Amino acid sequence: MKSSAVEIISDCFIEPELVSEEAKKPIYLSPWDLAMMSTHYIQKGILYPKPKHQHFNITTFMDNLKDSLSATLTHFHPLAARLATLKQPNPPSFTIFINPENSPGARFIHAAVNLTVDDIVAPTDVPMIVHLFFDHQKAISHDGHKLPLLSVQVTELIDGIFIACSANHMVVDGSSFWHFFNSWSEVFKSKRGNEHFVSISRPPVIQRWIPSGCDSILTLPFTHEDQFIDRPNPPELRDRIFHFSSDSLSKLKSKVNLECNTTKISRLQSLSALVWRCVTRARGLPRARETSCKMAADNRMRLSPPLPETYFGNSLHSIKTTTTAGELLERSIGWVAWRLHQAVTNHSDKMIKEFVDCWLKSPLVYTSRFFDANCIHIGGSPIFDMYGNKFGLGEGSAVLSGCANKFDGKVTVYPGRDGAGSMDLEICLLPENMVALESDKEFMSVITC
Known part of the structure; x- marks a missing residue:
C-alpha cells in the first residue's frame, strides 16, 4: 500500500438543531452504563465509493451531513453532552451522569487521505491506516468528562468516502449506536430546505432503566478514579x-x-x-x-x-x-x-x-x-x-x-x-x-x- 497520512481539513462542533426542556436536564446512568467506564468508545464506520456523476460536490455533501447531524441530535441529545461527576466525601462516593450544560456539542471532522477504496478492502488484513479514520484514539468512556461523547470523522479517499463515528460506551451500546446511525441516514435523506424539525421513524427512549426499589440516582462507593480507571494496552494484533x-x-x-x-x-x-x-x-x-x-x-x-x-x-x-x-x-x-x-x-x-x-x-x-x-x-x-x-x-x-x-x-x-x-x-x-x-x-x- 502507498504511504499516506490522514490530513485534517476542518474541525468543528455540531449542536442539536432544537433543544427541548427535557434535553436540558441531566441524565443519571444505569448499572449497565456505569460498568462501561473503562471501555473504549465504540468506533464503527462505513466505506463508500465516491459518486462519479458530475453533480456531486464534496462541500455541499459535508454541509448536508452537518445539517442532518444537527437535526438528528435533536432526538439523540445525550450524544451532544458531556459526562460530569459529583463526589461526596462522607461516605466516599461518585455520582456520574450525562450533563447537557456547557457542552459545545458533537465533534465533526473533515479529513482526507491519498488512498483508494481498493487500498482499504483489497489487503488480507484490515490496514492499520483505518484506525486513523476515527477520532478518540484509545480514549476510554470516562474521558467523556472532557471529550465529546460523539465524534464524527468523514475521510475523503481518492475514489471513496469513509463516514466514521466514535461514540461513548457509557452512552450507547451496539444497538443504540446503530439506531443513531440509521436515524442520521434517514434524516439526511428526508431533510430538505430549512425545516426546524425533522421527525424520525424510530424515536429513541432516552430515560434510563433503573432497577425497581432502588434510588433513581446511583452512586459508586469509590474513593478515587484509580479504583476503576483502566487503560487497555493490547499487544500487536x-x-x-x-x-x-x-x-x-x-x-x-x-x-x-x-x-x-x-x-x-x-x-x-x-x-x-x-x-x-x-x-x-x-x-x-x-x-x-x-x-x-x-x-x-x-x-x-x-x-x-x-x-x-x-x-x-x-x-x-x-x-x-x-x-x-x-x-x-x-x-x-x-x-x-x-x-x-x-x-x-x-x-x-x-x-x-x-x-x-x-x-x-x-x-x-x-x-x-x-x-x-x-x-x-x-x-x-x-x-x-x-x-x-x-x-x-x-x-x-x-x-x-x-x-x-x-x-x-x-x-x-x-x-x-x-x-x-x-x-x-x-x-x-x-x-x-x-x-x-x-x-x-x-x-x-x-x-x-
Whole structure:
C-alpha cells in the first residue's frame, strides 16, 4: 500500500438543531452504563465509493451531513453532552451522569487521505491506516468528562468516502449506536430546505432503566478514579475480516442441528461454536486448560416487562460458556453449539436481575482483567442495519472499525454485504495464532473468502 497520512481539513462542533426542556436536564446512568467506564468508545464506520456523476460536490455533501447531524441530535441529545461527576466525601462516593450544560456539542471532522477504496478492502488484513479514520484514539468512556461523547470523522479517499463515528460506551451500546446511525441516514435523506424539525421513524427512549426499589440516582462507593480507571494496552494484533455466505452458514447450521437432533440452534450460535473451537486449536492450548466463549446479549427483550427496542443506552450482558480445551476439541461441533444455545436460552429476566442485584451490592467496572487470555468474546450482531445507511452515496463497500476494544480473541459480527443471511466476522488475534487459524481446515472450509 502507498504511504499516506490522514490530513485534517476542518474541525468543528455540531449542536442539536432544537433543544427541548427535557434535553436540558441531566441524565443519571444505569448499572449497565456505569460498568462501561473503562471501555473504549465504540468506533464503527462505513466505506463508500465516491459518486462519479458530475453533480456531486464534496462541500455541499459535508454541509448536508452537518445539517442532518444537527437535526438528528435533536432526538439523540445525550450524544451532544458531556459526562460530569459529583463526589461526596462522607461516605466516599461518585455520582456520574450525562450533563447537557456547557457542552459545545458533537465533534465533526473533515479529513482526507491519498488512498483508494481498493487500498482499504483489497489487503488480507484490515490496514492499520483505518484506525486513523476515527477520532478518540484509545480514549476510554470516562474521558467523556472532557471529550465529546460523539465524534464524527468523514475521510475523503481518492475514489471513496469513509463516514466514521466514535461514540461513548457509557452512552450507547451496539444497538443504540446503530439506531443513531440509521436515524442520521434517514434524516439526511428526508431533510430538505430549512425545516426546524425533522421527525424520525424510530424515536429513541432516552430515560434510563433503573432497577425497581432502588434510588433513581446511583452512586459508586469509590474513593478515587484509580479504583476503576483502566487503560487497555493490547499487544500487536492481526485484524482480519472473514466472509461467510448464506449457503455456507445454512450448511453449518444443518450440520450442528443434525448432530444434536434439534432445529433450535441458530446460524450465529453455530458459527460462534466453529470460531471458538478453531481459535482454541490455533492457540495450541493444553487439554486441561480452561477456555471460555463470551457472547454479548441484548437484555431489552429478555426483561419482564421488556424495555423498548428503541431504548437508548446500554442494555448488554456477556453470556459466558466455559469448558476445557480438550473437551472443546474432542467433542463434536454440535455439542459445542448446543452448549452456547443453552447459555443464550437460559439468559432470562431472573438471571439479568440477579446480576443487577449483585452489581448494586458491589459495583464493578469492566476492565482488561475481565478478558482472560484463553477466551474469545463475540460482539456485534448480524441483525444491525449497517448497509442500509446510504447518505446519498449508495450502498457501502465495507463496514470497518477503529482500534477500540480490540484484544486477542475479540470477534465482531457484521451482516454480510451480500445480504440474504450472509455474515462477516472481524477477528483479532496474535499474529502467530492468526496464521494457525488461516491453516485450520475446519475453519477455512466454511468461509467464503
